[in-house]
Amino acid sequence: MRDEVTDSLLRAFLEEWAVHGYAALSLERVAARAGAGKAAIYRRWPSKLALAVDAVQKFGMVLTDVADKGALRNDLEAYLLMLRRALRHRLVRKILPDLYAEASRGSELAPVLKDLSVSRRRGGVSLIERAIGRGELPAVIDRELAMDMIPASLYWGMIVTRRRITRVQIQRQVDALVAGLQAI
Amino acid sequence: MRDEVTDSLLRAFLEEWAVHGYAALSLERVAARAGAGKAAIYRRWPSKLALAVDAVQKFGMVLTDVADKGALRNDLEAYLLMLRRALRHRLVRKILPDLYAEASRGSELAPVLKDLSVSRRRGGVSLIERAIGRGELPAVIDRELAMDMIPASLYWGMIVTRRRITRVQIQRQVDALVAGLQAI
DNA sequence: TAGCGTTGGAACGATACCGTTCCGACCTAT
DNA sequence: ATAGGTCGGAACGGTATCGTTCCAACGCTA
Numbered sequence: 001m002r003d004e005v006t007d008s009l010l011r012a013f014l015e016e017w018a019v020h021g022y023a024a025l026s027l028e029r030v031a032a033r034a035g036a037g038k039a040a041i042y043r044r045w046p047s048k049l050a051l052a053v054d055a056v057q058k059f060g061m062v063l064t065d066v067a068d069k070g071a072l073r074n075d076l077e078a079y080l081l082m083l084r085r086a087l088r089h090r091l092v093r094k095i096l097p098d099l100y101a102e103a104s105r106g107s108e109l110a111p112v113l114k115d116l117s118v119s120r121r122r123g124g125v126s127l128i129e130r131a132i133g134r135g136e137l138p139a140v141i142d143r144e145l146a147m148d149m150i151p152a153s154l155y156w157g158m159i160v161t162r163r164r165i166t167r168v169q170i171q172r173q174v175d176a177l178v179a180g181l182q183a184i
Numbered sequence: 185m186r187d188e189v190t191d192s193l194l195r196a197f198l199e200e201w202a203v204h205g206y207a208a209l210s211l212e213r214v215a216a217r218a219g220a221g222k223a224a225i226y227r228r229w230p231s232k233l234a235l236a237v238d239a240v241q242k243f244g245m246v247l248t249d250v251a252d253k254g255a256l257r258n259d260l261e262a263y264l265l266m267l268r269r270a271l272r273h274r275l276v277r278k279i280l281p282d283l284y285a286e287a288s289r290g291s292e293l294a295p296v297l298k299d300l301s302v303s304r305r306r307g308g309v310s311l312i313e314r315a316i317g318r319g320e321l322p323a324v325i326d327r328e329l330a331m332d333m334i335p336a337s338l339y340w341g342m343i344v345t346r347r348r349i350t351r352v353q354i355q356r357q358v359d360a361l362v363a364g365l366q367a368i
Numbered sequence: 369t370a371g372c373g374t375t376g377g378a379a380c381g382a383t384a385c386c387g388t389t390c391c392g393a394c395c396t397a398t
Numbered sequence: 399a400t401a402g403g404t405c406g407g408a409a410c411g412g413t414a415t416c417g418t419t420c421c422a423a424c425g426c427t428a
Contacts, residue, residue: 001403001404002395002403002404002405005404005405018289019289020289021205021207021208021285021286021289023204023205023207023208024205024207024208025386026386027385027386027387028384028385028386029255029384029385031406031407034262035406036405036406036407037405037406037407037408038386038387038388038406038407039387039388039389039404039405039406039407040404040406041424042387042388043404043405047387050325051266052193058380063231074319093288094285094288094289097281097284097285097288098288098289099281100281100284100285100343100344101205101278101281101284101285102205103283103346104277104278104282104343104346105202105203105204105205105278105282142352142353142356144341144345144347145337145341145353145356145357145360148337148338148340148341148345149337149340149357149360152336152337152339152340152344153329153332153333153336153337154332155336155340155344156333156335156336156339156340157329157332157336158188158334159284159288160336160339161328161332162287162288163328169326169329172326172329172367172368173329173333173368174334174396175367175368176329176352176363176365176367176368177364178365179363179364179366179367179368180359180360180361180363180364180367181341181360182363183356183359183360183362183363183364184356184357184359184360185373185374186374186375186425187373189374204394210414210415210416211415211416211417212414212415213414213415215376215377220375220376221375221376221378222376222377222416222417222418223374223375223376223377223417223418223419223420224374224375224376226417226418227374229374252372271408283379339379
């Protein structure tokens with residue numbers, strides 16, 4: 001199996017996903033965009049879902065852990081800057097919302113999102129646990145809500161309302177989060 | 185044109201949208217689900233998009249303004265409870281994320297979301313302006329970020345992570361918002 | 369009872385896509 | 399030079415859907 005054909009197919013798959021959404025994504029168009037034959041797809045993956053799983057994993061939409069920056073606000077800022085970079089990606093900002101929509105309607109893609117969420121949660125959890133360890137947040141904090149709050153506003157601003165979020169606005173979001181996280 | 189046929193078609197359209205997403209929504213299946221003929225659809229609407237516009241408007245996914253409750257935290261609580269009720273709706277929680285996904289990829293549906301956003305923004309704006317008027321929030325608040333923050337965490341918790349959000353958790357979100365909104 | 373509007377369902381001609389199979393051509397290793 | 403793996407593209411038999419047109423039947427009104 002030639003690697004460059006595989007890579008082309010994965011890339012074409014993500015491009016088609018970004019344009020049409022997963023539900024209306026056609027493997028025939030994926031093959032055409034990759035300059036390959038459909039046989040080349042079915043030689044590698046048994047189904048559209050298998051391709052999707054592979055594409056998401058290899059594409060690296062997973063957010064990594066944020067290294068300890070010594071203070072909650074610094075960790076939050078690093079995390080939000082990383083998230084902003086990810087959400088600015090031309091493909092991520094179209095595919096991620098579609099993944100959420102698919103999961104909401106109980107699609108076969110729901111497990112893919114679950115895998116993504118597991119790694120993202122790990123990032124959020126360690127950030128919060130470090131803050132608790134430093135005494136910056138109470139140990140009784142509602143961790144679930146905390147992990148909702150951290151990415152939510154930036155996602156909303158960038159994806160739902162499709163605005164550019166400046167560094168100053170990220171600073172403000174950090175301010176709001178530092179204040180808000182004390183309260184839950 | 186019989187009203188009951190029109191209503192059946194609109195309802196069937198929303199059901200199919202919830203199941204398949206807009207991109208893969210088939211008018212043939214809509215007609216079948218409504219127990220009507222395709223001609224009945226094309227007699228009323230020239231296109232799938234026209235039907236979508238009508239369906240969203242008549243379905244009332246628009247959030248109404250929250251009446252003045254005398255304090256920011258009361259207004260926020262009322263707003264979030266209303267939002268929770270809307271997002272708990274079996275169809276809303278599947279269609280709204282799909283609308284966001286469609287808009288993200290520059291779909292023909294983007295104007296539909298724009299219309300929804302206009303009315304939702306109005307709700308958020310008045311809530312914030314009232315708080316400023318009462319001196320509960322500074323006049324220099326970043327209004328855009330504020331309106332991101334208000335619905336974002338609840339949306340994230342209910343839609344992205346698909347959890348049930350309790351009244352206690354809404355109270356905590358209100359606490360976080362009251363604290364966080366002071367900071368931006 | 370008659371007339372008119374509207375109906376559901378099917379057919380139409382068309383395109384699109386699925387998953388599989390095929391085959392001459394290409395590429396690489398021996 | 400040869401052999402084997404892989405390729406792109408097309409065909410296959412099939413299903414699905416589009417938007418339009420048609421028509422017998424129904425429902426309602428005069």
